[in-house]
Amino acid sequence: MTQITNVTMHSQNAQAPLAPAPASHLPLDENWRKSIPAQVFLNHFFAMDYHIQHQNDLFDVAKFPIFGQFHGRVNDAAYKALEKLLLNSWSAEYALRITPVVNDEQYLQSSLHWTFPQAYYSALFSARAFLAVQGIQVSNEELIRKRIGNMVVRGYYPSSIGYYALGPINNYRIQRLPMARRFSVTAKTDLLLPSRAGSAQAELAQFLKTTRDQRVKSLRNAIQNNPKTALRSPKTGEILQKFSVEQYKQLARQIGYTTYFDMLSRLRISSTNREIERFVDSEIDVKLFHQSLVNIVAHVNAVHEAYIAKALGVDAYRQLVSKLPAYLQESFVRERMNTTIAPMLESGQATDGLMAA
Numbered sequence: 164m165t166q167i168t169n170v171t172m173h174s175q176n177a178q179a180p181l182a183p184a185p186a187s188h189l190p191l192d193e194n195w196r197k198s199i200p201a202q203v204f205l206n207h208f209f210a211m212d213y214h215i216q217h218q219n220d221l222f223d224v225a226k227f228p229i230f231g232q233f234h235g236r237v238n239d240a241a242y243k244a245l246e247k248l249l250l251n252s253w254s255a256e257y258a259l260r261i262t263p264v265v266n267d268e269q270y271l272q273s274s275l276h277w278t279f280p281q282a283y284y285s286a287l288f289s290a291r292a293f294l295a296v297q298g299i300q301v302s303n304e305e306l307i308r309k310r311i312g313n314m315v316v317r318g319y320y321p322s323s324i325g326y327y328a329l330g331p332i333n334n335y336r337i338q339r340l341p342m343a344r345r346f347s348v349t350a351k352t353d354l355l356l357p358s359r360a361g362s363a364q365a366e367l368a369q370f371l372k373t374t375r376d377q378r379v380k381s382l383r384n385a386i387q388n389n390p391k392t393a394l395r396s397p398k399t400g401e402i403l404q405k406f407s408v409e410q411y412k413q414l415a416r417q418i419g420y421t422t423y424f425d426m427l428s429r430l431r432i433s434s435t436n437r438e439i440e441r442f443v444d445s446e447i448d449v450k451l452f453h454q455s456l457v458n459i460v461a462h463v464n465a466v467h468e469a470y471i472a473k474a475l476g477v478d479a480y481r482q483l484v485s486k487l488p489a490y491l492q493e494s495f496v497r498e499r500m501n502t503t504i505a506p507m508l509e510s511g512q513a514t515d516g517l518m519a520a
Contacts, residue, residue, distance in 0.1 A: 166387070168249065169491050171416070173397075178210070180212055180213055180216055180357070180454075180458070184238075193250050194446055196517060197441070197444065197445065198285045198446045198447055200259060200441050200445075201441055201442045201445035201447045202354050202445070202447050203221035203354065203375045204429075204442065204452075205356075205358055205447050205451065205452045205455075206354065206357065206366055207366060207369070207370040208452065208455045208459065209356050209357065209364075209451065209452075210357045210363040210364075210366035210367050210370070210457045211355075211359075211367060211423070211426065211455065211459050212332065212355055212454075212455040212459050213357055213417070213460065214323055214360075214362040214363045214364065214367060215462045217360050217363065218321065218323035218444070219323075220321040220322055221321060221323070221462065221466065221503065221507075222463055222503075222506075222507055222510065223321050223322075223323055224320075224466060224469055224480070224507065225507040225508070225510040226510075227318065228241060229317070229318055229319055230319075230337070230469070230470065230473060232472055233473050234474055235296045235297065235298075235471075235474025235475060236296075236297060236298030237295075237296055237298075237474065237475065240301070241295060241296075241298065244295055244300065244473070245292055245295045245296055245483075246483060246486070248288050248289075248291045248292035248295055249272050249288070249289075249292050249468075249471070249483070250487065250491075251284070251288040251492050252284075252285050252286075252287075252288035252289040252292060252461040252464060253285075253433065253464075253487070253496050254491070255281045255282075255284045255285035255288065256281075256285040256460055256464060256495070256497070257280055257491060257494060258277075258281050258491065259278055259281040259394075259453075259456065259457060259460060260283060260494075260495065261458055262277075262278055263452060264269070264273050269414070271449045271450060271453065272443055272444075272449050272450075273443060274453075275439065275442045277364055277444055277454075278441070278442065278453055278456060279430040279431070279432055279442075280430065280431060280432075281455070282377075282427065282430050282456040282457075282460050283427050283430040283431045285430060285460050285464065286424070286427050286460055286463045286464065287307065287396065287427075288470070289464040289467040290311050290424065290463075290467060291307060291308055291465060292471060293467040293470055293471060294307065294310055296474045297385035297474070298468065300422075300430065301359075304365060304428075307424075308313070308419075308424055308425060308428070309419045311422065311424045311427075312327065312419050312420035312421070312424065313419070313420070314420045315327050315420065315422040315424075316420055319470070320423075320464065320466060322339060323462065324422075324423040324462065324463060324466070325339050326338060326339040326340045326367060326371070326422070326423070327339065327371070327420045327421060328368075328371040328372065328375050328420070328421040329378075329415070329419075329420050330376075330415055331400060331408065331411040331412045331414065331415040332375075332376065332379045332411050332414075332415070333374060333411075334369075335372055335514070337368045337372075338372055340364040340365075340367055340368050341364070341402065342360060342361040342364040342365070343361075343364040343365045343367065344421075345361055345365075346361045346364070346365035347361050366395060370426055371421055371426070374421055374425045374429060375425070375449070377429075378415055378418050378421065378425065379411070379415070379418065382417060382418060383406065383414060387403070389408040390402075394406070427459070427463070428455075438482075453519070461499070464499075465499055465503050467505050468480075468499065468500075468504050469503075469504055469508070472500075472504050472507075472508055473508060474504075477504075477505055477508045477509075480500070480504065481500065481505075484496055484497060484500055
């Protein structure tokens with residue numbers, strides 16, 4: 164398979180990643196069969212990255228009215244907390260990025276134990292910083308998930324990561340993936356990586372569905388496994404084994420929206436969990452998987468950093484970056500600030516000026 168070795172920069176010239184050329188036939192041995200769950204997972208995240216690159220819409224954020232009106236609520240204590248959250252986010256992203264320096268396939272395979280959580284926690288701390296600059300100090304991941312979900316729906320994010328699912332099980336509505344319906348991944352048996360915008364959107368729709376399925380079932384189990392909260396039959400008083408349509412609607416309302424953040428939370432797999440071993444022992448393109456994660460995290464974090472810099476002001480944001488440890492200050496953080504964040508703010512200021520006139 165073709166391997167992508169350089170971090171894709173999210174500039175206006177960014178190109179969608181190329182799927183490796185399809186093989187004439189797929190291996191049918193037992194090792195490949197064991198690799199299928201890992202390949203499906205790779206396909207999902209590759210599609211996420213593909214959609215980001217294909218949309219190429221990071222700079223559109225500066226044109227959003229919601230961005231132009233975005234202001235922070237940061238006192239001294241909140242600023243200290245914000246600095247710490249960004250440091251945690253950038254440290255995790257830095258660690259994620261340096262993994263391929265060791266050009267050893269077996270090492271990369273084993274590195275999934277830590278690259279999965281690094282990707283998730285970098286985005287998590289970035290999301291917390293995004294909320295913190297608005298005066299929302301929250302550390303509970305479920306509350307963060309719901310807050311971010313609401314902000315996705317309200318239009319804070321570009322279309323590259325602005326899609327979401329809602330509704331009860333077996334009746335989900337997928338929003339902002341307009342091409343997904345024309346393609347179907349449910350009947351796909353070749354497990355090839357998506358190579359067109361429509362197939363990438365279909366893959367993302369499927370990823371939203373399976374992620375929401377997991378969340379619905381997890382909430383249902385949590386409710387029904389607790390005698391105090393379990394729903395019971397009005398006739399017998401026994402704990403219900405099956406839910407009605409209305410009861411699933413209630414679960415859907417409790418869950419809220421399913422977004423990119425829920426998808427990234429699928430990476431929160433314990434290194435002591437057997438599930439991670441499916442990926443470590445699989446025959447998938449680990450370098451490609453890793454590169455997709457790097458690109459996704461860079462994009463998500465750049466969106467959050469743009470809002471944070473808008474709230475603080477570009478000079479205060481530069482000052483914040485200048486206080487970072489050298490290994491971060493001279494890395495992607497400064498490059499992203501100079502090539503993406505500062506130009507976005509300058510673009511936004513130009514737009515604001517026109518609107519004011």
